[in-house]
Amino acid sequence: MKRYLFLLTIIFTNAITFAQSYNGYRSSNYTGVNGVFFNPANIADSRYRWNVNLFGVNAGVANNTATFNLKTISSTLNSENLDSILLNGNKDKFSAAANIDILGPSFMFNATNRLSFALTTRFRTLVNAEDIDTKLIKSINDNTDDVAFPYSINSTNNQKIIGNGFADIGLSAAMVLHNSRQNFLKAGISVKYLGGVSNNFININNIQGTINEEALPPNDVFLTNANGRVALGHGGVDLENAKMKDILEFKSNGVGADIGFVYEYRPDYENKKEQYDNKYKLKVGLALLDLGAIKYVKSPDQYNADYTVSVPAQSKLYLKDFEDKDYEEIKKYMDNSPFFTNNSTNNNSYSVSLPTILQGNIDYNIADNFYADLSGQFSMTKKTGNTNSYYPTSVTLTPRYDGKIFGVYLPLNYNSLSSFNAGLGLRAGPLYMGSGSIINTLVSNSKQADFYIGLHVGILHKPKRIVEPQIELPPTPVDTVIIPTIVDSDNDGINDDQDKCPFVPGTEKYNGCPVPDTDNDGINDDDDKCPTVQGLAKYNGCPVPDSDNDGINDEEDRCPLVAGIRANFGCPEIKEEIIKKVNYAASHLLFATGKSKILPASYPSLNVLAAILETDKTLKLNIDGHTDNVGKPDMNQLLSEARANAAKEYLVKKGIEAERIITTGYGDTNPVADNKTKAGKTKNRRIEMKVSN
Structure with a gap:
């Protein structure tokens, strides 16, 4: 080589x-x-x-x-x-x-x-x-x-x-x-x-x-x-x-x-x-x-x-x-x-x-x-x-x-x-x-x-050059007091005798001082729509909004326009009836032996699941495939992935957006029963589904 x-x-x-x-x-x-x-x-x-x-x-x-x-x-x-x-x-x-x-x-x-x-x-x-x-x-x-x-x-x-x-x-x-x-x-x-x-x-x-x-x-x-x-x-x-x-x-x-x-x-x-x-x-x-x-x-x-x-x-x-x-x-x-x-x-x-x-x-x-x-x-x-x-x-x-x-x-x-x-x-x-x-x-x-x-x-960058004020002598040799030109140390256009911040450039509005930031949020008051409450630049100095008034701000709220609960990341609580129907569809999902082909007996429950997802567009679905330990682990891994994807493809054909469905194959790595018994192997050959927002 x-x-x-x-x-x-x-x-x-x-x-x-x-x-x-x-x-x-x-x-x-x-x-x-x-x-x-x-x-x-x-x-x-x-x-x-x-x-x-x-x-x-x-x-x-x-x-x-x-x-x-x-x-x-x-x-x-x-x-x-x-x-x-x-x-x-x-x-x-x-x-x-x-x-x-x-x-x-x-x-x-x-x-x-x-x-x-x-x-x-x-x-x-x-x-x-x-x-x-x-x-x-x-x-x-x-x-x-x-x-x-x-x-x-x-x-x-x-x-x-x-x-x-x-x-x-x-x-x-x-x-x-x-x-x-x-x-x-x-x-x-x-x-x-x-x-x-x-x-x-x-x-x-x-x-x-x-x-x-x-x-x-x-x-x-x-x-x-x-x-x-x-x-x-x-x-x-x-x-x-x-x-x-x-x-x-x-x-x-x-x-x-x-x-x-x-x-x-x-x-x-x-x-x-x-x-x-x-x-x-x-x-x-x-x-x-x-x-x-x-x-x-x-x-x-x-x-x-x-x-x-x-x-x-x-x-x-x-x-x-x-x-x-x-x-x-x-x-x-x-x-x-x-x-x-x-x-x-x-x-x-x-x-x-x-x-x-x-x-x-x-x-x-x-x-x-x-x-x-x-x-x-x-x-x-x-x-x-x-x-x-x-x-x-x-x-x-x-x-x-x-x-x-x-x-x-x-x-x-x-x-x-x-x-x-x-x-x-x-x-x-x-x-x-x-x-x-x-x-x-x-x-x-x-x-x-x-x-x-x-x-x-x-x-x-170079240091600023300080120009000394020029002193003009009177045209006639008479005793007089020479007054130097008034100095503007910070070059902000406001003379030092009128500048409350003579060494820091500022504005006339604030008597020669910089624009203040009352709430210390890094956004000066002139640009801050909430000058007394700390906020973010992207919201013009105001705090992150809560559009649906559910107590969860929009950046943490997965459903910012629909009131929900914190336990569900700001989305409405998923009804127990829906969870039961999803679990029923998963437990009644049948495949041809050793293949990823879905048997017709599974279609009714999958159709119910598709109707649920079509009704509530905020719902997302996780489909996890599992097998028993019969055969080689790498083949079991491929089979579990193929079965999870087969369920996804069925729902997509029913009009559900593919990006709302996430599939994962675990092969024989997560058994729920003893693989030494026939009943245990049957339980381990399964599809698990979880719905979320």
Whole structure:
């Protein structure tokens, strides 16, 4: 099997990076437009009036097996050596994670002192290899000198390699939500057009069997007495043979979003009022990044296949048949092999989720330009999917010097894959560069290596120039008293002698002071329709309304226009008579033995159920399928899902909207009686229904 089958980094490029991108630099207050990639709220109240990123590239590699230092890194990362190091380590399984993160031309500007906008471009490739069985890969690659045969495989882990390449073009907006001098809150959101470039994956799940070799030369290695599942797929562009125009067509696309908040505690506000100042003593940020998915539409050169593997004890599946084959050749081989059963559906498309993370940080200003930032990123992507890439969970402590022109960063990172890493970052004028692991690679062996470099330009906010009042001398040399021009310190058009807030810009209506916020809800009284009661901006400063006067506000009320009860989330109480009819329909739902075909005897009760749902459009229905333990668990799972879906399809044909019905199959996992008896098995073969609003 070609090396890129188990190490997809070769598919994308030989330059890859890991976990948090731009370690160290990302904690700076002078990232400009690039700050939007780490938390979209960062660009509000930015130190820059405007900022342009010209380019940024982050590259490296990380794993839990191979180690390297600065002297050996180039030879280690060579594709001819890296697979050997991964496979010949001291672990039976290896994992790795990788990506390339390119920050393209991007621009931000302050529209006002409260509102900022940004337009960004970015390209990423991500690769995850998880729980890869080294002996199995060696057997496929005919590299079995140190493997003792026969070798039993009893892997319940989900071995997988996933590679995704995609670009995004984002529009970001951020604004100051609240500023009461010492307490400051801002928020931001980015909406992104996603252009899918390529998706590739292979998944080996729950493989159990024996690997052995023939007694006579050439001692071919084979798999026998085995079962399990294998899935593989390819969507988008074939990067090995693609031209740049193919990559930029973005035939697969989607929509993504980032959202973030930043709170700052500013105890020294009186001495730091200018926009160019970093005013906080403590800053707390929280962001949910990379929400969304990319839809890949299948074409003749794309596929997404799922196979059941079954090799009888008397048969042999020779692993050399997979050596030096690419994805398409492997799929063709499996389709024609008696040992593989294709379970794939005929869906015309499939979706790939973005590597969603929840990111938080706490930044403390030690003194002047010296700071310490503690940040963590936590993967929110489901690892059970075949196609989804994800970032490893990590925690980073970054002490730093962060001046306007020059910055030095010391990121100390611990992640779930390569453990502890120490790095160094530098910012000097428009240049930013660094590594999250350079100190490790200098002083010892490291399981991670990365490097980043980029250029950005912009104009920082500057202190306001105070113009001294000019003193005009009288035309004649007579004794007189010279009175200087009256001063307006805050430049709000109201002279200091008439200004009750001479150092804070205000309005004449409030005697030179800012518009007040009587109820402290962050909405000034001029814009607040309920100035004495705390509310929300979306309701013009008033509390959340309760349209049906049932004591449950509209945002918590699932039926905001119909009075209901809190126990039913604001909807009317469901009558006991309806619940009984639903339960009756579920208990009298009969199927053909071992099939999902509904028997005609079930139609009357299902028709009653359909009439109930048609009468009350607020009702929703959950249908759960269950089986006994006769047969294989995976077949029972499929049967339970099929029966639940059959009931749904019947109701949909009767005019009920499909989105009001949720189906779930549990297979034989939730018995209500003992499966050892016939009566118990009968009870366990059931459909459960629950109605709700």
